[in-house]
């Protein structure tokens with residue numbers, strides 16, 4: 395955590411560039427200018443920190459859009475960003491000056507920003523001694539999927555979402571320990587947090603938000619059945635394109651949000667579309683395929699790709715390719731286990747398997763198979779995967795360094811036992 399006054403002092407120092415004495419770069423032909431927030435020398439000019447002392451996994455790697463906006467009667471050269479923490483930022487790119495930050499979704503970690511651009515943190519958001527439902531969660535209110543800005547409508551199109559997660563301090567945590575129930579500690583996670591030790595109250599959602607960056611207000615929105623929808627593209631022809639987690643590619647009226655056209659694409663979409671012109675014809679292309687941190691564990695389609703690039707044009711006549719159904723639709727049945735092994739198996743599962751394979755049987759899996767829908771032969775032979783590296787070349791780690799055959803039996807009991815418990819539901 396850095397002190398804001400110090401940040402400002404640093405920023406001021408860095409923006410007052412001085413010619414370095416007796417240094418080769420002193421003869422640079424291009425004089426340094428902050429006008430566009432660029433430095434021909436690559437020198438650090440300013441920074442703004444939107445989540446000081448981050449303890450919620452609010453990375454700020456979401457991309458940044460430059461635009462010229464009229465704010466309070468003045469044209470400003472701004473940067474806009476909607477990072478994971480749920481606030482939409484408008485910053486003066488010439489000098490790093492904070493202009494505004496407002497929540498574009500429900501936020502529980504902070505109540506707003508003061509005039510210095512410092513977050514006003516909510517009580518209880520930092521200590522997490524009690525289970526704390528962090529909204530947005532570590533999945534972000536907006537993650538990697540690019541947003542886009544349309545100068546004609548003045549709107550930013552944000553693929554926004556909510557993925558509920560309750561964080562609490564792990565009372566049994568020790569540095570580099572590997573303990574049952576300590577989330578993914580077997581994979582070397584060292585967070586000291588338990589996740590969803592109590593069930594979250596929020597429900598998952600996905601939205602396309604049309605956001606006015608000057609008034610810092612939503613103008614329209616589209617609701618989706620799932621989080622993790624694709625990036626957006628907006629055009630001078632007043633369109634917004636987006637692929638969705640539920641396997642569609644949609645064109646909206648950019649000003650009103652009216653759906654103008656849509657098509658199934660056979661799998662969830664994560665990427666953003668692109669548009670281009672060849673010989674006077676405009677095309678729009680999209681890389682369709684499912685994955686990413688949320689998509690590893692779950693999907694919102696019964697179809698599983700394969701990953702494909704689709705290209706559309708007005709009057710296009712090509713036939714749509716066939717879409718493949720997921721083969722993971724039947725809960726695993728009949729693998730023998732000892733009922734007393736289910737509870738210890740849960741502990742081993744949470745500390746080694748959970749964040750890749752998800753909860754057995756709750757959905758039909760993401761880019762990584764949900765083990766609740768395994769073939770019984772595969773589950774019976776889980777030791778080949780867990781201890782002997784049968785899937786190592788496809789990303790399934792081997793655990794023989796710290797899991798025993800006995801623990802694999804407990805894992806099988808937990809997976810088959812959970813499938814049996816879920817089947818009647």
Ligand code: HEC
Pocket residue numbers: 581743746747748749750751762763765768769772773776779780784785786788789790791793805
């Ligand atoms: C880093 C992510 C990751 C972790 C952690 C992980 N797995 Fe896997 N696992 C995979 C991937 C990826 C595959 C698919 C491999 C393939 O298709 O060859 C897989 C495949 C499997 C399979 C075969 C599934 C099938 O039906 O084909 C089993 C069984 C399995 N894992 C069990 C486990 C268990 C039990 C744990 C915890 C001890 C675990 N895995 C932890 C990524 C992971």
